[in-house]
Amino acid sequence: GDHTKINVNTRNVFIECTGTDLTKAKIVLDIIVTMFSEYCEKPFSAEAVEVVYPNGKTHIYPELAYRKEKVKAELINKKIGISETSSSLAKLLTRMCLNSHVIGNGNHIEVEIPPTRADIIHACDIIEDAAIAYGYNNIQMTIPKTYTIANQLPLNKLTELLRHELAAAGFTEALTFALCSQEDIADKLGMDISATKAVRIGNPKTAEFQVARTTLLPGLLKTIAANRKMPLPLKLFEISDIVVKDPSTDVGARNCRHLCAVYYNKTPGFEIIHGLLDRVMQLLEVPPDEDDGYMIKAAEGSAFFPGRCAEIFAKGQIVGKLGILHPDVITKFELTMPCSALEINIEPFV
Numbered sequence: 001g002d003h004t005k006i007n008v009n010t011r012n013v014f015i016e017c018t019g020t021d022l023t024k025a026k027i028v029l030d031i032i033v034t035m036f037s038e039y040c041e042k043p044f045s046a047e048a049v050e051v052v053y054p055n056g057k058t059h060i061y062p063e064l065a066y067r068k069e070k071v072k073a074e075l076i077n078k079k080i081g082i083s084e085t086s087s088s089l090a091k092l093l094t095r096m097c098l099n100s101h102v103i104g105n106g107n108h109i110e111v112e113i114p115p116t117r118a119d120i121i122h123a124c125d126i127i128e129d130a131a132i133a134y135g136y137n138n139i140q141m142t143i144p145k146t147y148t149i150a151n152q153l154p155l156n157k158l159t160e161l162l163r164h165e166l167a168a169a170g171f172t173e174a175l176t177f178a179l180c181s182q183e184d185i186a187d188k189l190g191m192d193i194s195a196t197k198a199v200r201i202g203n204p205k206t207a208e209f210q211v212a213r214t215t216l217l218p219g220l221l222k223t224i225a226a227n228r229k230m231p232l233p234l235k236l237f238e239i240s241d242i243v244v245k246d247p248s249t250d251v252g253a254r255n256c257r258h259l260c261a262v263y264y265n266k267t268p269g270f271e272i273i274h275g276l277l278d279r280v281m282q283l284l285e286v287p288p289d290e291d292d293g294y295m296i297k298a299a300e301g302s303a304f305f306p307g308r309c310a311e312i313f314a315k316g317q318i319v320g321k322l323g324i325l326h327p328d329v330i331t332k333f334e335l336t337m338p339c340s341a342l343e344i345n346i347e348p349f350v
Contacts (some may be wrong), residue, residue, distance in 0.1 A: 176219025320344030
């Protein structure tokens with residue numbers, strides 16, 4: 001290693017750049033060469049190298065290519081919100097290491113982009129540099145010509161309101177990962193992965209993040225498993241998006257906003273989860289009525305104890321489930337005590 005070390009007596013430096021992306025490798029090489037060239041015996045000079053490819057083709061590197069772009073001064077002024085002359089804008093761009101001068105009848109500016117500015121891709125990048133040189137604080141503040149008033153999405157507003165109320169009910173909010181393993185949403189919950197409509201990650205880096213979650217329950221159970229030493233009972237909730245396949249959408253998947261709550265104690269506490277459901281429905285102004293409100297009906301679920309599971313009907317559809325979790329599910333998540341859970345889709349109530 002001593003032979004290739006750079007010290008104060010080094011006079012010749014060979015710069016090599018290797019990468020899987022040729023364009024990025026060229027950019028890196030150009031920048032390193034230009035930076036080193038500043039300290040050469042003859043400043044800003046570098047010796048080129050001929051690269052011979054396996055197929056016999058040759059190429060000279062570094063390219064250090066300059067290119068020229070034309071931008072209308074009127075466009076720059078309009079996008080930034082200023083009224084500068086073409087010559088003034090050219091000076092601003094020159095200060096940003098973009099050598100510029102006015103051409104034609106004075107309406108256009110020709111900008112020379114050096115090899116050190118690979119970030120300049122489009123005219124808007126040149127406009128941004130002009131704005132930086134002008135100074136963002138110097139741009140006159142004006143009232144927009146559009147009369148739109150920003151507003152919170154109804155679904156997000158409902159989510160925030162429910163979060164406050166669930167916290168007031170004694171539950172602690174958790175925020176879990178949107179990605180999980182196939183085991184979490186299928187095997188551990190006693191389901192087949194094909195029945196979950198899960199969106200799979202094309203090239204997962206770890207086994208923990210293979211699919212997008214189709215239910216919030218595994219995330220909360222893993223959170224409880226990580227906090228088993230905390231005093232009982234553990235009462236957690238989360239209101240977040242889940243992702244399911246949907247061929248009718250342009251991207252082949254859609255998000256659904258779910259509410260999930262879990263109660264973990266020495267006793268299952270089904271009455272507490274049921275009470276939480278009643279409180280949520282009370283807040284949503286949905287009465288306990290078979291026709292115009294909500295009702296629960298006995299059902300079966302692979303994650304729930306037989307005879308201890310119910311489906312929640314509201315707005316003419318099944319919106320979720322509640323019940324006591326199956327001992328096998330609890331064991332698979334490394335828990336040792338009974339647990340009851342509730343999960344509903346809140347989008348029909350917006």
